[in-house]
Amino acid sequence: MITITNIHKTFNRGKANQVNAVNGLDLVINDEEFVVIVGSNGSGKTTLLNLISGSLLPSSGTIDINGDDVTKLADYQRSKWIARVFQNPMSGTASELSILDNFRLAAIRTKVKGLTIGINDAFKQQVKQKIATLGMGLENKIDQPMGTLSGGQRQALTLLMSVMDECKILLLDEPTAALDPRSAEVVMSTADKLSKEFKLTTILVTHNLKDAYNYGTRIIQMAEGAIIKDFAAKQKEHLKQNDLFEWFG
Template identity: 65%
Template structure:
């Protein structure tokens, strides 16, 4: 479970450019749930994910994972729990390395690393089998440099790479924003499948209202650093797409 207790985040405190990005956010996200975050630009969504990931230290409040206070734990140390997929498909991969080597690095993400990556035949088969589930034909190209792939292909592989270790929390920061509709649809289907298969605690930021309506079992709207709407699974199921659009009217 992720617990956020009275999280405040103020950037540039005491200066003319002071901004309150999070204003007393308190949330409990159950293990295995899929939360969708919506809201206008500047509402605090990405700052909230940054606080969970450890990329931003809150001004006050506490971040708790499964009963352990991780508020002051550095981002790289939280990687034992947290994987993140960003808006830019180029952010999650090493372009000069092969697809296979990228997957090997992902599998070792939370482990001590030696001087050599090291890839066994069994690991090669595992990567091929997992990539084949995408239906993109990339399982035959695992020795190809990652940088030669399209943005949609790289984003799909980044999602698969996110579950190569013992990640339990998956943060998706507008993962389809830079993609064409077909690639975006594949990414969302893949994310939903992985969240279910691995029982990941998943938080998705999206500006796509159809995706917000279709995916997840909880829907949260933020405005001016606060949670202003919080729909549980039953309420979200009853919500119509037109109702959701009215939130932004």
């Protein structure tokens, strides 16, 4: 469970360009929830994810993960709980390295579930098996440099790597924004599948209303650093796509 209490993040405090990016926000997210966050540009969505991951520390307020107060922990101290996928497909993996070597790196960096680190065939077979579950045929390309893959393929692999370690929280900040519609769909359905399979608590920031409608168990709308709407699973089922369009229009 993630418990965020009265959190504030102010940039450039006291200067002419002061911004209250997150402004007294309260939010409780239960285990295995899939929360979709929407809101106009500059409403504080990315700042909120940065506060949860520890990339930014709050100006005030507290963040608690599974009963541990993580408010003052740096991002690397939270990485055992949290995995992140960014908008840019390039930021998740190393281009020059092969798919296999990227998995090896991921396995070394974290304790990856069901992977024993090594250069042996067993490791290779395990990676192939995992990749095959994406259904993209990439298991036959594991010696190919990551840089030769499409953005969608890279995002799907980044997702797979990040959820295979012991993390329980998956943060997705517009993971499909840089992708064509078909790749975007593959990445979103992969995210959905993996979050169910690994019983993750997932937070997705998206500008895509269709995704906001199709995925997740809860939708939150942010404006000016605060939550202005919050629909839980049951209510979401009753929302019609048109309601959403009106809502966000």
